[in-house]
Amino acid sequence: MADESGGIMKLMAEYDRRYVYLILFLVVTIPLLSPIGMPISVSPDTRQYYGILQQVQPGDKVFFTLNTEFSGYNEIQSGIIATMRVLVEKNARICFGVAHVEATSIPELILKAVHDELEAKDYQYGRDYVILGYVMPNEAAVAAMAQDFQGSVTQDWLGRPIAGTFLDEIDDWQDWDLIADFTTGIQTTSLLNHFALRGTPMIVNCIGVMIPSQKPYVDTGVYLAILQSMRGGAELELLIGHPGPGLTAMDAFTFGHYMLILFIIIGNVGYLGYTRNAQRRAG
Amino acid sequence: MTDIIEISVVAVGTFLAMSMFSTLYGKSNPLYVLAEESYIGFATGLTIIWNIDYIWKTGIVNIMGGDWVLIFSLILGAMMLFRVHPKYSYVARLPIAVVLGAQFGLSLRTIIFSGFTQQIQATIRPLFSGPTRTLLYNWTIVICVIFMLTFFFYTVEMEGLLGTSAKFGEYLLYIAFGAVFAQTFMGRLGLFVGFMQSYTIPDWETPYLIGSMLLVLGLVVYMDRAGLLEKLTPEE
Numbered sequence: 367m368a369d370e371s372g373g374i375m376k377l378m379a380e381y382d383r384r385y386v387y388l389i390l391f392l393v394v395t396i397p398l399l400s401p402i403g404m405p406i407s408v409s410p411d412t413r414q415y416y417g418i419l420q421q422v423q424p425g426d427k428v429f430f431t432l433n434t435e436f437s438g439y440n441e442i443q444s445g446i447i448a449t450m451r452v453l454v455e456k457n458a459r460i461c462f463g464v465a466h467v468e469a470t471s472i473p474e475l476i477l478k479a480v481h482d483e484l485e486a487k488d489y490q491y492g493r494d495y496v497i498l499g500y501v502m503p504n505e506a507a508v509a510a511m512a513q514d515f516q517g518s519v520t521q522d523w524l525g526r527p528i529a530g531t532f533l534d535e536i537d538d539w540q541d542w543d544l545i546a547d548f549t550t551g552i553q554t555t556s557l558l559n560h561f562a563l564r565g566t567p568m569i570v571n572c573i574g575v576m577i578p579s580q581k582p583y584v585d586t587g588v589y590l591a592i593l594q595s596m597r598g599g600a601e602l603e604l605l606i607g608h609p610g611p612g613l614t615a616m617d618a619f620t621f622g623h624y625m626l627i628l629f630i631i632i633g634n635v636g637y638l639g640y641t642r643n644a645q646r647r648a649g
Numbered sequence: 650m651t652d653i654i655e656i657s658v659v660a661v662g663t664f665l666a667m668s669m670f671s672t673l674y675g676k677s678n679p680l681y682v683l684a685e686e687s688y689i690g691f692a693t694g695l696t697i698i699w700n701i702d703y704i705w706k707t708g709i710v711n712i713m714g715g716d717w718v719l720i721f722s723l724i725l726g727a728m729m730l731f732r733v734h735p736k737y738s739y740v741a742r743l744p745i746a747v748v749l750g751a752q753f754g755l756s757l758r759t760i761i762f763s764g765f766t767q768q769i770q771a772t773i774r775p776l777f778s779g780p781t782r783t784l785l786y787n788w789t790i791v792i793c794v795i796f797m798l799t800f801f802f803y804t805v806e807m808e809g810l811l812g813t814s815a816k817f818g819e820y821l822l823y824i825a826f827g828a829v830f831a832q833t834f835m836g837r838l839g840l841f842v843g844f845m846q847s848y849t850i851p852d853w854e855t856p857y858l859i860g861s862m863l864l865v866l867g868l869v870v871y872m873d874r875a876g877l878l879e880k881l882t883p884e885e
């Protein structure tokens with residue numbers, strides 16, 4: 367039987383992938399239900415991001431852009447909420463804009479998550495924050511907002527006029543003190559092209575697959591800082607001393623990575639052993 | 650205090666999400682089709698509604714405010730709809746041409762910086778000043794870029810020093826691909842962990858998640874064993 371089937375090595379090389387999925391479900395779910403609290407370190411990138419947030423002054427106008435669908439939000443929500451906490455703590459004035467229809471309800475989730483901080487700082491809609499909703503469907507819309515904000519946006523997400531809010535002070539790209547972009551990649555390049563390259567300060571929290579493509583912009587100074595995926599969000603939570611979804615997810619993250627490494631080793635050892643056995647048998 | 654609406658949202662959400670994950674079972678099944686079609690329906694509806702809302706806010710409202718030139722954009726947008734009419738579909742070519750032209754115009758002005766010069770600029774680093782760690786990073790980037798670029802010299806014979814450099818560049822590319830794969834896995838795992846977390850926080854949602862997991866797995870396995878998967882799954 368062992369000779370015919372290739373034995374344990376073949377089993378290691380060709381195991382049913384459904385077991386991998388099943389184990390991944392368990393490996394992720396169990397630590398989420400009972401977190402261990404494994405220690406994490408803070409990367410220089412996150413310290414740089416935190417440093418930029420610390421420079422925000424009371425009354426600064428921050429364009430809080432959600433370039434994400436709902437699935438992507440799950441990955442970067444820790445960074446979004448932690449950033450929002452710092453901005454509220456700094457008394458910044460915040461304008462939410464979204465680039466995907468699925469994200470239109472995300473600003474309310476964020477506001478719900480920082481409800482206590484907003485109340486403590488007496489944040490008022492219009493005076494301190496505005497939700498524009500779906501205002502960045504394409505590059506032309508982003509370019510128009512950079513060039514003539516008042517001409518391209520006149521109402522908030524519920525159809526109320528933005529006249530009379532703090533957005534009266536915004537005419538073009540120069541009037542924003544900071545763009546905090548949270549992205550899976552939808553209109554981030556447009557924001558970069560029409561705001562950051564002109565000189566609007568911009569920080570980015572992106573999903574994991576985008577990090578290699580976004581990092582060069584930090585090195586060249588177009589972005590002031592980058593927060594990397596959920597891991598970056600967890601590190602930011604650690605820095606601001608407010609544990610949230612990022613830190614609780616780190617155990618599941620770590621075990622998920624261990625699992626991947628283990629399966630890569632098992633698969634490769636199995637493949638190597640199986641092919642060598644096959645060659646030996648062939649003579 | 651959770652109300653019945655919130656509970657219903659979580660119960661339906663977890664069930665549909667787990668049905669979506671049932672594709673990992675490796676066989677087409679009716680639960681996956683139900684979840685997929687539901688998502689497509691909801692997403693299409695949502696997209697239409699929000700885009701109409703966008704047209705209203707940025708187009709109609711501004712036209713009523715006296716910005717008459719926007720009428721042309723509405724006309725062009727309406728012409729785009731002729732795509733669906735077999736006889737008059739050519740009418741849509743004009744707005745498509747305008748959209749493509751405007752998009753190219755906007756992109757070309759800036760993409761040369763963001764997609765080209767900035768990327769090159771990021772590889773030009775100080776090599777003799779700065780902290781040791783930064784110097785190490787900078788040297789690594791510069792050397793790797795040079796070796797990798799030689800791998801892409803197609804018009805010269807790869808021999809001698811150039812051949813060695815290209816070979817070394819090839820191995821560096823393998824390392825880079827490995828790093829990108831790891832980043833991709835981290836990203837995908839992040840999406841998955843984030844999703845699972847959205848149904849484990851707050852605590853009261855967890856039973857619905859676990860229940861949906863077991864229910865969907867049980868149903869799919871039962872249908873598979875009973876030979877019902879093919880029978881109940883609609884054809885694509």
